Amino acid sequence: MVAPLKVGIAGLGTVGSAVVRLIEQQGRALSARCGRGVRVVAVAARSKTRKRDLDLRGIAWAKDALALANDPDIDCFVELMGGSDDPARSAIEAALKSGKPVVTANKALIAKHGLRLAALAEQHGGALNYEAAVGAAIPVIKTLREGLTGTTINRVYGILNGTCNYILTRMEREGLSFAECLKEAQRLGYAEADPSFDIDGHDTAQKLSILASLAFGTRVAQSSVYVEGISSIAPEDLRAAEELGYRVKLLGVAVRTAKGIEQRVHPTMVPKASSIAQVMGVTNAVTIDGEGIPPITLVGPGAGGAATASAVVADIADVACGIRALPFGRPAEQLLATTKAPxxxxxxxxxxxxxxxxxxxxxxxxxxxxxxxxxxxxxxxxxxxxxxxxxxxxxxxxxxxxxxxxxxxxxxxxxxxxxxxxxxxxxxxxxxxxxxxxxx
The missing domain is CATH 3.30.70.260 (ACT domain)
Structure with missing residues (x-):
């Protein structure tokens, strides 16, 4: 009998709690698919006394994320705290240096430090899996990194932020102003109290920089992305788009051009007949244009505890199966530098x-x-x-x-x-x- 994979999870918020529950619920299925069991054996969180709808009996509590990452009794370190720097960064680096595989949903960290983390994973023989960092349950990372290794990618673009897509959908359908729809998105929990990171396009830019690296072999660099948000869009623009055969979406677009790789985030008119135009509400979508194949569009929930947990557990299952891909599909040292295209x-x-x-x-x-x-x-x-x-x-x-x-x-x-x-x-x-x- 192969010993079960012993998992340590740092962060027990909405996603972390959902991951613990999903591993428990899918225990038998994971054992059957992976050829070994998967068990959560240790956790770390800001508060041990906070009420959670979880049965954590028999699960050890680490002092903090760094202590959990260094724990010799775990086989896989899962980081679900968020944030582009410490404590998430230090904990992941410690786990990778010890040779442990790492699973994370942290798009900000991958966008900022992905190159260094990938190099550490390669150097110490570990894995760095981050499917949940872009598109939550949409398997776009694996599609670009593993499913399309034999295809030259010319363009990857998509709706990568559910908050913005929800606002634009409500504006179009109900003729409401941007301010009215933003207020409603905040009431429903789709937008933060300070929504600027979403509506100004920065969330999409982080995700796009990751997809561009996978698609084109470039170093992850959010600073190379042109960014423009949706606050200038007015109801009259959406009405005009409708009558002209278009729909307005906030897109992240990375495209191969004769002058280099162009990465941009901005409101975009797309033909109403296109697949991407049909994606409404908080749903996300990514379209991949490759040589010799029709465009591939992946659509699904791009956020939420259950959707994100699904992707995290899929990455943990890869670790249990012994599957280890290069974090960005090729050696980190071979990733090409890129600059912001004017x-x-x-x-x-x-x-x-x-x-x-x-x-x-x-x-x-x-x-x-x-x-x-x-x-x-x-x-x-x-x-x-x-x-x-x-x-x-x-x-x-x-x-x-x-x-x-x-x-x-x-x-x-x-x-x-x-x-x-x-x-x-x-x-x-x-x-x-x-x-x-x-x-x-």
């Missing part, structure tokens, strides 16, 4: 909403400035007072009129130069709204 070089289609003054020659002035930058227009539409989009100019209200432009592929720099000239001409009021378009 968004001015980005090329693609654009949605532009302008508040045009009701002056003679306004439309001609806007068209001239765009033409000067060699920007071709796919469509120009004007929203009349009745709220409908129309291709005509039959209505000429005295107040500024919303004018929406959809461009063919052009450069970001050209768009900025054209709009700067239009503003200088004083034929529009306010700040133009610009949303990038991502085709299938």
């Amino acid at each position: 968004m001015e070089r980005h090329e693609g289609g654009y949605y532009i909403r302008l508040m045009a003054r009701d002056f003679a020659g306004t439309a001609a002035t806007i068209a001239t400035r765009l033409a000067e930058q060699k920007i071709s227009i796919e469509s120009i539409v004007q929203r009349h007072p009745n709220g409908k989009l129309d291709m005509t100019e039959s209505s000429k209200p005295a107040a500024p009129v919303p004018v929406i432009l959809i461009t063919y592929a052009t450069s970001e720099d050209a768009v900025h130069r054209a709009l700067q000239a239009v503003r200088a001409d004083k034929v529009i009021t306010g700040r133009p709204q610009v949303i990038r378009i991502e085709k299938n």
Whole structure:
């Protein structure tokens, strides 16, 4: 009989508690699948006296996470405390240096210190498993690292933050403002009291930097990701997108270009017929474009105790089975350095909403400035007072009129130069709204 895998868990919050329960519930199934049992034998948490819906009888309590990581009586160290630095970092490093396999759901730590941790795992013969760090129950890490090793990846993109997707879904379906939807998301527990990390795009950027490393063999570097949040999105943008055949999503996009790997997070218009456009509410999704295969889209719950615990336990099961993959799919020393791609070089289609003054020659002035930058227009539409989009100019209200432009592929720099000239001409009021378009 093979001895059971003895697991130590640091962190007994929502996810940690769910992992303990799931291992208990799936005990027989794990033994059958792994060829050995899996047992939680020790834990560490901030408070030993806090009430938890767990039976921890027979499970040892370590003084702290570092003591647990150094405990010779555990075979696998599971870190579920969170945070990009200590105590999580020190504890994981200690476990790896002792040769223990590590399982974590800590995206912030992997995004910041993933390269060093991967090198330690390789040096000391341990494993570093982090499936739950991106997309929770969506198996995107294993798909990129192991399932598609024979495929050249050209682009990976997705909805990686449920809070933002929930807000945009409610805004679209109910015509509510961003502020109203954010308040509701906070009431329901989908958004934090300080939601800036989510709504400003930083959570998505951390996850994208991890996916880009796996897809393209680059060093994990959140600083290489261009980041833009969703707070500027207005209900009128979502209505226009709907009528133009698009839907607005906060996407994380990493793409191979002739100029290098471009990593960006920003609100994006996607065709309504695309798989990613169908993903609503708090659900996450990742699409992978590879050479010689149709796009692969993985959809599922991207957060929550049960979903995250599912991925954590799957990683623990790999340890029990003796499966050990290189943390980023190739040796850490071979991962390539990457720099932040200037968004001015980005090329693609654009949605532009302008508040045009009701002056003679306004439309001609806007068209001239765009033409000067060699920007071709796919469509120009004007929203009349009745709220409908129309291709005509039959209505000429005295107040500024919303004018929406959809461009063919052009450069970001050209768009900025054209709009700067239009503003200088004083034929529009306010700040133009610009949303990038991502085709299938």
